[in-house]
Amino acid sequence: MWRATIGAMASGIAHLVRGGGGQGLVVLKPGDLAPPFELMGSDGRIYRLADMRGHTVVLAWFPKAFTGG
Numbered sequence: 001m002w003r004a005t006i007g008a009m010a011s012g013i014a015h016l017v018r019g020g021g022g023q024g025l026v027v028l029k030p031g032d033l034a035p036p037f038e039l040m041g042s043d044g045r046i047y048r049l050a051d052m053r054g055h056t057v058v059l060a061w062f063p064k065a066f067t068g069g
Helices: 002-017
Strands: 036-041 046-048
Touching: none
Parallel strands: none
Antiparallel strands: 036 046
């Protein structure tokens, strides 16, 4: 369950970084703080980065996942 939720979060962040969040392009460098975001997990719950303050958050990026190539 967590893998799918984290995958959904990573997908949403990728969408934001590419400028799909209506906020313009976000360019992050190593060490930058993540911009505030909220995403729906595969369990239907909304996850907000702000709600995870004080916890370790790890996002994995798999750009070719589910692409069939």
